[in-house]
Amino acid sequence: MHEALKKYFRERTEIQEEKLDELSPYFKEKLVKKNEFLLREGEVCKFNYFVVSGCLRLFSVNTEGVENTRYFAFEGKFGTSFTSLITGEPAIEAIQSLEKSTVLSISKTDFFYLVEQEPAVNKIYRNILESAYITTQKRIYDFQGSDSLGRLKWLLEQQPMVFSRLSNKTIASYLGVTPYTLSRLKAQ
Amino acid sequence: MHEALKKYFRERTEIQEEKLDELSPYFKEKLVKKNEFLLREGEVCKFNYFVVSGCLRLFSVNTEGVENTRYFAFEGKFGTSFTSLITGEPAIEAIQSLEKSTVLSISKTDFFYLVEQEPAVNKIYRNILESAYITTQKRIYDFQGSDSLGRLKWLLEQQPMVFSRLSNKTIASYLGVTPYTLSRLKAQ
């Protein structure tokens, strides 16, 4: 198993080294080009991805063609459309690589099998869901409560690396403003 | 244990009837007046609540004094500030009853003890987190993608009972619009 994923497990569970090696074969390394899609809107999501290097984003395109980004998964994070993975329904969001990336993929079947069978994976899954809950709760309050400058400052504080690695267009689609507005805000 | 909570467990797990009776003493019935607070912003959350009848809301007040509602827990749902419950940090949201309600409360300590010890409770917790994930993902896309009329229609579709049971002021604080705007939108 890739060292980065071992680290992820060790930091969150009491897992034995042998157990880590047992889990290893479930995860397959995959190289992803910049802008490549791992999932298209409308497809059923079949994999969970752990980002070793690079960055993925989850986004959806509305009826007017405007992109809407919900989440960035940088190195050391899991990223997938859990909603589609859990329900088995077609995803309402796409997964795209924003940089040349290396990910470890595990199939939906294997993942949920391990969640049931391996206490460490059960714990990891709980941990992912808890983190997602916390992140989203904060996002809802911070976004609904403030104007676009406020949201920009919030993102600068929470995820500064976004600004050095991603395009303004992408950041705008996360903040829920047009690239015009973002450009003007940054001039302050 | 209250019949409504038994039903909740039966619908989501393979639990034995004797096990339900074993879990019963952990849940204490509590009557809550309309507008009563179960948690104030800034307090550490110590309980998880299952709503037997009535309705709770989770909300926060921003620096300008504007209320911001994130979630309504109607009968048959768990409602608490999981973020504070999980992290042990002071809550950034308050829990308030919107109607005369009956809830079953379980302490944080007991709850997480059961999550570790009882597979059924582990499953229930996972289920709560998964549902929260799915609901919030949809909410983020639907809110960020559309204008206030679109959000109103979305809420009408997703949770119509909100409109018959809650005040316009409360609904406006959920939709992220002023009560003026909501009043005008409804005139269409």
Added chain:
DNA sequence: GAAAAATGTTGCTCTAAAGCAACGTTTCTC
């Protein structure tokens, strides 16, 4: 590495929703 494509900036105009005020209606409270 030159041409083409995508991205970023800035001026101007337009619009959805906020803010305020005034007034009607419902609901608490004792």
Added chain:
DNA sequence: GAGAAACGTTGCTTTAGAGCAACATTTTTC
């Protein structure tokens, strides 16, 4: 059940941010 307080509606004004256009800059492609 009478008075007070909270809530809801509607007209008018203001404003943050969208939309368009034109141009500058960076990135991709062959």
